[in-house]
Amino acid sequence: MKCVILAGGSGSRFWPKSRNHRPKQLLNIIGDKSMLQITIDRLKSIKFVQEIFIITRSDLHNLIINEISGISEKNIIVEPSGKNTAPAIGMMASLFALEDQSQIMGIFPADHLIMDQQEFESAVSNAYKTAKAGENLVTIGIKPHYPSTAYGYIQYDEVSDKKSMNAFPVKTFAEKPHEKLAKRFLSSGDFLWNGGMFFWQVSTFMKSMNRSMPKLMSVLLKIAPRLKNREDITKLWNKIEAESIDYGLLEKAENIYVVTANFKWNDIGSWRSLYDILNSDKKGNIIRGDSVIMEGSGNLIISEKKFTAVIGLDNVVVINTEDATLIVDKSKVEKVKDLVEYLKENKTDLI
Secondary structure (H helix, E strand, C coil), X not given: CXXXXXXXXXCHHHCCCCECCECHHHCCCCCCCCXXXXXXXXXXXXXXXXXXXXXXXXXXXXXXXXXXXXXXXXXXXXXXXXXXXXXXXXXXXXXXXXXXXXXXXXXXXXXXXXXXXXHHHHHHHHHHHHHHCCCCEEEEEECCCCCCCCCCEEEECCCCCCHHHCEEEEEEEECCCCHHHHHHHHXXXXXXXXXXXXEEEHHHHHHHXXXXXXXXXXXXXXXXXXXXCCCCCHHHHCCCCCCCHHHHHHCCCCCEEEEEECCEEXXXXXXXXXXXXXXXXXXXXXXXXXXXXXCCCCCEEEEEXXXXXXXXXXXXXXXXXXXXXXXXXXXXXXXXXXXXXXXXXXXXXXX
């Protein structure tokens, strides 16, 4: 299997730690390795993984070469500009198709936390087998532990001809729900969290894309040989419209299976999700760096360069860097993305 890691995102909800020049996937959020390096190491331990590719932005290319180990420089692919996931994945499939259309490809986010390697490998193995068994588009769904409003969901049909591989036909994809709907999803028993991992034979994917997104594929088929020869693809790339693989392909396709998985998973999409996975003290406080919390509970404080004190506050996130400080109610952390949009217009030196 050829693996493609999508590593071009900006990680804007992790501001002020995540910046354009060093986004979330290149931060050591958990432990002493970057999220991207952890993802690479996780995949390299799987026996049937033959080759790993990273697709990223041009301004991150040299940083990844200098800081990431275990990946050949030729396998770090640059997209001229961000066009969402469908063009990036389609470009790699078109490149692989030049050599072997029967090849299985797997798509992985660069910055998700996955615990229990054995369970992860089992799920990937089942997804690989399901993709190889026929013209199937396959994703992995994680059994939900609580009614999360931060994740998308996948509803599946419990009647399946591929139960031996824990693979079930997908009924529908659901966007991030409100809390009441998330509770309904959880109680129904046939909804999974969408982990953003995909598997298919290159030929199956190409056929499906030709049906759902023919205009995009016509351009990508021209790009592939130029990419292989390391020629400039910018002019062709600029003809492409941005689109997600979920909306552009998966929500329209009928040959989709989801493999149910039991490993612990978190997309670490916000400061709240980081709080949820770190160990807290008896009052629910988490401190990283030189800080103190007095008369407060449920707080997350990260302040590595300066002393930070919080008195009489509950459920707040305080992130201190050399040039910026973020203070936000834990229930409002999704608004950090809106803050970054404000900074793009008013304080460009801080993004």
